Amino acid sequence: MSTFSPRKALLAIAAPALALIVAFVVTSVILLAFGDPVVEVWQTILSAPKPRQFVQIVNGATVYYLSAVAVAVGFRMNLFNIGVDGQYRVAAFAGALFAGQAWFPGPVNVILTIIVAMIAGGLWASIAAYLKVKRGISEVISTIMLNAIATGVVQWLLLKVAVKQPGSNTITTKPIPESSQLDGLSLIPGAANKVYTLLLLAILVGSAYWFIIGKTRFGFDLRATGRSETAAVASGVKVPRMVVTTMVASGALAGLIGMPLLFGQDHNYGTTFQAGLGFAGIGIALLGRNHPVGIAFAALLWSFLDVQSNALQIRAGVASEVVFIIQGVILFAVVIAYELIRRADVRLEQQRVARELSAVSPDAPSVEGARA
Amino acid sequence: MRHATKVAAVVAAAALGLAACSSNDTSGSSSTSAGGSSSAAAGKKIVVGIAYGVGGRGDQSFNASAAVGLDKAKADLGITYKEATQVNGESEAATEERLQQFVDAGATHVIGVGFAYAKAIGAVAKANPEVHFAIIDDASADSAGPNVAQLTFAEEQGSFLVGAAAALKSKTNTVGFVGGVATDLIKKFEAGYIAGAKAANPSIVVKSQYLSQPPDFSGFNDPAKGKTAAEGLYQGGADVVYHAAGGSGSGVFTAAKAAGKLAIGVDSDQALTATPDVRDVILTSMIKKVDVAVYDFLKSGSEGKDITGNKVYDLKAGGVDYATTGGKVDDIKAKLDDYKAKIISGQITVPTKP
Numbered sequence: 001m002s003t004f005s006p007r008k009a010l011l012a013i014a015a016p017a018l019a020l021i022v023a024f025v026v027t028s029v030i031l032l033a034f035g036d037p038v039v040e041v042w043q044t045i046l047s048a049p050k051p052r053q054f055v056q057i058v059n060g061a062t063v064y065y066l067s068a069v070a071v072a073v074g075f076r077m078n079l080f081n082i083g084v085d086g087q088y089r090v091a092a093f094a095g096a097l098f099a100g101q102a103w104f105p106g107p108v109n110v111i112l113t114i115i116v117a118m119i120a121g122g123l124w125a126s127i128a129a130y131l132k133v134k135r136g137i138s139e140v141i142s143t144i145m146l147n148a149i150a151t152g153v154v155q156w157l158l159l160k161v162a163v164k165q166p167g168s169n170t171i172t173t174k175p176i177p178e179s180s181q182l183d184g185l186s187l188i189p190g191a192a193n194k195v196y197t198l199l200l201l202a203i204l205v206g207s208a209y210w211f212i213i214g215k216t217r218f219g220f221d222l223r224a225t226g227r228s229e230t231a232a233v234a235s236g237v238k239v240p241r242m243v244v245t246t247m248v249a250s251g252a253l254a255g256l257i258g259m260p261l262l263f264g265q266d267h268n269y270g271t272t273f274q275a276g277l278g279f280a281g282i283g284i285a286l287l288g289r290n291h292p293v294g295i296a297f298a299a300l301l302w303s304f305l306d307v308q309s310n311a312l313q314i315r316a317g318v319a320s321e322v323v324f325i326i327q328g329v330i331l332f333a334v335v336i337a338y339e340l341i342r343r344a345d346v347r348l349e350q351q352r353v354a355r356e357l358s359a360v361s362p363d364a365p366s367v368e369g370a371r372a
Numbered sequence: 373m374r375h376a377t378k379v380a381a382v383v384a385a386a387a388l389g390l391a392a393c394s395s396n397d398t399s400g401s402s403s404t405s406a407g408g409s410s411s412a413a414a415g416k417k418i419v420v421g422i423a424y425g426v427g428g429r430g431d432q433s434f435n436a437s438a439a440v441g442l443d444k445a446k447a448d449l450g451i452t453y454k455e456a457t458q459v460n461g462e463s464e465a466a467t468e469e470r471l472q473q474f475v476d477a478g479a480t481h482v483i484g485v486g487f488a489y490a491k492a493i494g495a496v497a498k499a500n501p502e503v504h505f506a507i508i509d510d511a512s513a514d515s516a517g518p519n520v521a522q523l524t525f526a527e528e529q530g531s532f533l534v535g536a537a538a539a540l541k542s543k544t545n546t547v548g549f550v551g552g553v554a555t556d557l558i559k560k561f562e563a564g565y566i567a568g569a570k571a572a573n574p575s576i577v578v579k580s581q582y583l584s585q586p587p588d589f590s591g592f593n594d595p596a597k598g599k600t601a602a603e604g605l606y607q608g609g610a611d612v613v614y615h616a617a618g619g620s621g622s623g624v625f626t627a628a629k630a631a632g633k634l635a636i637g638v639d640s641d642q643a644l645t646a647t648p649d650v651r652d653v654i655l656t657s658m659i660k661k662v663d664v665a666v667y668d669f670l671k672s673g674s675e676g677k678d679i680t681g682n683k684v685y686d687l688k689a690g691g692v693d694y695a696t697t698g699g700k701v702d703d704i705k706a707k708l709d710d711y712k713a714k715i716i717s718g719q720i721t722v723p724t725k726p
Contacts, residue, residue, distance in 0.1 A: 052472070056465050063463075155588050167511030167522070167682070169487035169557045171586045192499065193465075265464050271586060272488055275461030310466055313456035314421070314473050320459050 015341040019333035026329045027322065040316035045308045045323075051191035053307050058188070058195050060303030062202045062260050063274070065296055067281025069209050070253035072290040074139075076213060077226035077246050083128055083143025084254040085278025086150030091121035091251075092258025093154045093173070096269035097161060099262065100174030109180040110263060114201070117255040124150065125251020129244045139247065147278075158269070172270025182263040196264035201256060210292040222246060254278065283331050289338075302327065418481055418674050420445070420453035421474025422666075423467075425486030427593075428457035433618050433639050434662060438485045438508065441666030448667075449674045454479065464491060471496040475503050481673050483666060484508065487557075490515040504678045506669045508662060509557065511682040521679040523665040527557070528564030528722045529715050530658040530692030531614070533708050534636045535568025537656050537694065538612040539576045540704045541634065546577040548605030550598060550624050552591040552617030554582040556725075561616035561638070561658070563726040571711065571720070579605055580726070583620055591620060598623030606631040612655060614638070625650035634700075643697040657695040664691060688716045 024042075031038045049057060067084060074081035081087075095117035104112055128146055131137040162171040184194025213219040225232040225242050233239055257277050258269070266273055284302055288295030309323035422442055424435040435457075445451050454477055456470050471492055474482045483506045484493045490510040497505040497517040506521040515522060538547040549565050551558040566578045581601045583591030591597065598620030602613050606627060614636035615624040621638060628635035629650050637646065637657030646654060665685050672679045685691020694701070694708060701708065714720040 053469070056469060059465060060463070151588070155585060159585055164556065165512050165514070167524075168490060168514060169509055169555055170490060170512075170514075171555070261463065271589070272464060272467075272491070274463035306466065307469065310469050311473050314454050314470075314477055319457070 015337040016334060018337040018340075019330050022333035022337075023326050023329040026333075027326050030325060031318070031322070036318045036322075037316055041312060041318055041322060044311050044315045045305065045326075047308070049304070049307065051188050052193050054188045055191045055193045055195055056307045057300065057303045058199065059260070059264070060306055061296070061299040062196050062199045063257060063277060064280055064284050064299035064302050065202045066205060066253065066257045066260075067277045068284035068288060068295045068299055069205055069281075069292070070250050070257065071278075071281045071285040072288070072295060073209065073213075073222075073253060074246060074250045075226075075285055075290050077222045077242060078229075079226075079243065079246055079250070080140045081125065081128070081143055081247060081250045081254075082140055082282070083125060083146050083150075083278070084250070084257070084281055085276065086143070086147035087121040087124045087251045087254035088257035088278055089154050089273075089275075090124045090150050091117040091255030092262060092273065093158065093269045094120035095255070095259065096173045096176070096262055097157075099176040099180055100268065102177040102180070106177075106179035109177070110182065113176075113180075113262075114256065114259055117259060118252040119255070121255025122248045122252035125247050125254065126244070129247035132247070133240045133243050162270075170271050172268040175268045176262070180263065181267055184264055194264075196260040198260035198263060201259065205253065205256065206292045206296065218245075257281070283327065287331060287334055301330075418445075418449065418451040418670060419477075419479045420451050420670060421471070421477065421479035421482045422453055422455050423470055423474070423482070423484050423489060424455065424457045425488055426458050426460050427619075429455065431619070434660075435485055437640060437660070437662035438483070438666050439663075441663030442483075442670075444663065444667050445670040449670060451670055451674070458486075458488060467492040468495050471505075472499070475500050479503065481506070481670060483669065484515075485662075493517075493520060504673055506666075506679070508665065516681075518680060519678075520681075521669055522682040523669065523679075524682060524684050525660050525662075525665070525691050526684055526686030526722075527616075527658070527660060527692060528560045528567070528724050529687045530660065530694060531561045531564030531616070532568035532571070532715065532720075532722045533687075533694040533711055534614055534656055534658045535565035535570075535578075536572040536711050537568075537701050537704060537708055538565070538614060538634075538636060539569040539572035540707065541655060541700075542573070542576065542610075542612050544609050544611045545573070545575065546579065546609040546611065548602070548608075548610035548613035549578060549580040550601050550605070550613060550615040550617050550620070551580065551582040552584070552615075552620055553589050554585050554591075558582070558616050559726055560724045561614075563723045565614050566726055567722050568711070572707070577609075579608060579610055581605060583617055592618035594620045595623035595626070599627045602627035602635070603631070606633050612636065614658070616658075622646065622650070625653055628653040637695070641695040641697050643695060651698070654698060654700075656701045657697075659693045659695055661685065661691050661693070687712055 028038050031041055070084050071081060095113045098116045099109055099113040102109065124146065128139050128142040131142045132139045158171060161173055163174045182197035184197055187195045213222065221237045221242060224235065225237055225239055229239055261274055280302065284295060284298045288298035305323050305327060309320045312318045312320050312322060427435050429435055429439040442453055446453065454474060458467065467489065471482055481504045485508050487510040489507055490512055491514045493505050493507045494515045494517060497520045501519055504519050506523055507515045508523050511522045511524045547569055549562050551562055562580055569576045569578050583594060583597045583601060598615065598617050602624040605613050612634045613624055613628060615621040616638045625635050625646055634655040635653050637654050639660045641659055642657045643651050643654040669679055715722060
């Protein structure tokens with residue numbers, strides 16, 4: 001695995017390149033079919049971001065990254081937590097409510113709020129975990145239902161606790177105290193806006209994810225369960241316990257998604273809080289192949305497309321929703337491309353092994369064979 | 373698994389690389405647009421950036437009304453404009469960025485249609501003190517600024533007039549109200565309606581129903597729910613139902629048609645904008661003239677007298693009114709105009725909370 005082979009590198013470039021080309025062609029065809037200005041659309045999307053847009057890309061990616069990691073934790077053991085969307089909204093609401101009370105001073109409030117949000121997200125996810133382990137209900141079904149329930153519960157509770165400022169028509173929780181609002185980091189020169197301070201949280205989460213999944217007993221058990229549940233059971237893994245732990249961990253991570261938005265931007269939870277982040281995370285985890293670094297690049301790509309598409313209506317007269325087509329096609333294409341590349345990889349490997357077998361002694365390729 | 377992650381890494385890298393490649397030609401075009409804006413400012417020409425709420429120009433209601441004002445300004449004042457529509461569920465940063473894009477594209481006047489733009493208008497106005505901003509339906513501290521016009525409406529005053537019309541026309545002594553979403557804004561409509569009905573007939577019974585609770589805004593765009601709610605009100609004895617439910621209103625009209633009863637429209641003169649087969653059930657409409665507010669803002673701007681602060685479009689300013697299309701209120705027009713005069717003179721104060 002650690003050895004570098006030019007063939008693998010080439011194949012690794014082929015898959016995403018293919019996906020991007022397919023996305024480019026399909027989107028262009030759709031634009032042409034509807035008589036939209038294709039050239040202007042691509043010029044807008046592929047133009048160089050301004051410094052402030054760089055900041056937005058990083059900020060958007062931060063939130064997407066947390067969401068995708070939350071999803072990826074489940075994916076690694078074949079657990080499809082579709083409920084990240086509901087979990088992050090429940091958690092963001094709970095966190096905003098807690099932080100707004102200002103029971104603790106500045107930074108302490110921030111840290112405690114993050115913990116509260118993780119607990120809230122974990123608890124919400126634990127419902128699906130319980131249903132799966134004790135009642136055998138597919139987590140796909142239960143988490144989708146719980147998303148809808150989360151919408152209702154949060155709406156109902158928000159109405160109970162909402163504070164109104166005169167002249168406003170929006171409904172929000174009490175704003176968090178100024179001492180707990182995170183101003184941001186001036187990482188990108190020339191930009192008036194700032195990168196979310198909680199970018200650090202995303203980096204921390206990514207590192208922890210890499211370490212726990214790749215380097216610990218728990219991570220090994222998790223991956224083993226994902227690859228083959230029967231084999232995992234045979235080697236002494238307690239699968240139900242793994243399901244509960246992983247689901248709750250996924251939910252707790254989902255609880256972090258709203259935190260950069262809460263502390264760095266909105267400062268409360270209300271009707272204009274960003275929606276749909278959990279679903280975006282599913283696609284990004286898929287694109288990033290559940291790898292901490294892969295997800296980071298996927299999140300950046302997603303955020304890049306989001307930010308760049310904002311100008312489409314203004315500069316090209318095309319609805320920003322075009323970007324949903326591009327993102328959707330990339331996902332489709334990349335999933336298909338990964339599979340095609342995997343098959344090509346296997347075929348090339350077999351040819352090489354066959355070649356070596358016919359050339360030298362028959363026991364030589366056994367090391368390579370175990371790797372494949 | 374692992375080689376796949378390398379793959380993904382390269383996708384993203386490639387995409388970003390592509391972006392970098394094309395940067396040269398587009399940076400050239402963006403600088404020309406900046407040049408264009410300064411020359412436009414020198415010619416004292418108004419360049420408008422208008423950001424619609426979800427639904428956009430084609431919603432036949434609130435956003436469409438703003439677009440009417442914009443088109444009128446284009447015809448009368450020779451302004452040029454660029455338009456954009458909010459994407460459902462986007463982040464606050466994306467909302468702000470849209471407004472900033474208008475400024476970058478050379479806009480001298482930026483309009484946010486709907487209270488969802490409140491925070492963004494406040495932030496972007498602060499960052500661009502030389503540009504003039506307007507927000508519809510918000511008068512909070514979030515959007516306030518020395519270069520911001522907060523354009524709000526006295527919906528309760530217009531609703532008072534249609535409430536009086538409903539009570540005067542009711543034979544069952546019962547009238548109904550369907551609110552889209554139970555926000556304070558829609559409660560203003562309800563409060564005015566009730567007050568108007570009671571003023572015309574103190575013994576009248578007013579039954580109210582809301583379609584959804586915030587932050588669920590589906591009640592503004594769910595004709596089926598509107599129909600069910602209106603059916604309930606008609607069966608409960610109401611013979612006139614007023615809706616303040618945006619797109620759900622078409623369901624209210626359908627129910628009125630089926631029950632052979634009357635309904636009252638909102639925002640636009642709906643006897644002109646609703647589907648032709650239900651227009652005959654529309655007694656009148658409470659017109660909220662977003663177009664007038666937008667046009668005023670741009671006209672003042674073109675005269676160099678930009679509106680700032682909260683401007684309330686009430687009956688006096690011609691911001692709200694009742695519609696006479698269809699001739700169903702012709703017999704009570706004198707009474708309604710009498711109420712109108714009393715509200716304008718301050719003799720009647722209409723409550724804003726039910």
